[in-house]
């Protein structure tokens with residue numbers, strides 16, 4: 001039986017076509033690839049793809065729902081649309097701590113504005129003001145503030161002081177932000193990971209212009225470099241196995257030889273030849289095709305063929321309890337007396353009702369995604385993917 005691989009994509013215009021060609025070349029007529037074509041989406045219908053690579057459903061909720069039905073029908077969807085719907089960066093960091101991968105110290109902040117259709121009564125579980133003194137002493141300044149669910153450098157801010165934070169937080173509307181320790185790095189890497197096993201480590205310089213970010217060299221050599229590469233490789237596998245992603249990039253900022261995972265929620269990572277460069281492009285095309293063919297050949301009828309992370313698998317079928325790699329302290333255990341004092345001016349923190357336009361990228365330009373659309377390309381991807389959460393703590397009886 002011929003196995004069929006589909007790719008669902010948006011405005012990008014180099015990776016999808018190269019991927020299709022590579023699958024058709026390596027598939028020897030037994031595995032074929034084509035753009036996914038949708039003319040209707042009926043519940044419970046199998047539209048016949050053994051594998052679908054999803055590059056766009058983060059921006060098109062219609063596609064996400066289509067993919068969930070496809071996954072239910074047995075399509076191996078890369079990445080698993082159920083997990084992708086559940087995941088966000090704050091949870092990423094929490095899980096990372098549990099599995100022993102270093103991450104910057106991070107605090108979650110409530111959105112500046114209240115989600116639609118909520119009132120001050122919806123926030124009675126939130127103390128006003130928050131414990132800013134603790135938060136600032138824990139994170140320090142300068143710090144990064146960025147959406148807990150986002151990407152493409154949108155609404156990523158560097159903040160210098162409490163006042164600067166409150167001012168910039170004021171621009172972020174209904175976005176839920178994270179305040180994060182700045183990792184002042186000696187070196188930086190972006191790492192492709194496919195199928196939780198194929199790893200490609202790319203030196204990356206985030207301070208360069210967009211088109212030159214991958215044009216940089218590692219800052220270490222010899223045994224030190226080998227050791228760092230092995231650590232980055234192992235951390236990358238560990239994170240993707242735990243989260244269950246089959247196609248992801250992990251970013252690491254290296255400080256004093258320790259790679260800190262900065263951003264590993266990139267399930268449709270940039271794979272454009274014009275930004276990643278020819279060598280990296282060839283790697284991702286070849287390995288994505290190879291992995292899609294493996295998934296197609298491993299496809300079995302009437303079962304769920306999408307990948308799940310160990311976090312979900314162990315929740316569904318617990319293995320022996322493991323001791324956490326690091327001890328997570330409760331707030332009460334933290335000795336405030338050791339903390340350096342940062343003067344804090346009182347600031348309103350409960351989400352305010354006032355509506356402002358959505359925040360714009362501040363410190364860095366948003367990367368150009370790709371050139372013009374072609375063929376089945378989704379032209380009408382609405383901006384602003386994430387709908388506002390409907391936060392409404394249940395009333396006590």
Ligand SMILES: Nc1ncnc2c1ncn2[C@@H]1O[C@H](COP(=O)(O)OP(=O)(O)O)[C@@H](O)[C@H]1O
Nearest residue numbers: 104144150151152153154180181182183206263
């Ligand atoms: N904690 C941090 N320390 C140092 N640099 C950071 C930190 N967080 C983000 N950055 C910088 O900001 C960039 C964008 O942040 P990132 O978390 O990757 O968001 P996005 O998902 O939008 O790409 C990173 O590539 C990095 O250069």
Ligand SMILES: [Mg+2]
Nearest residue numbers: 152153251263
């Ligand atoms: Mg990033």
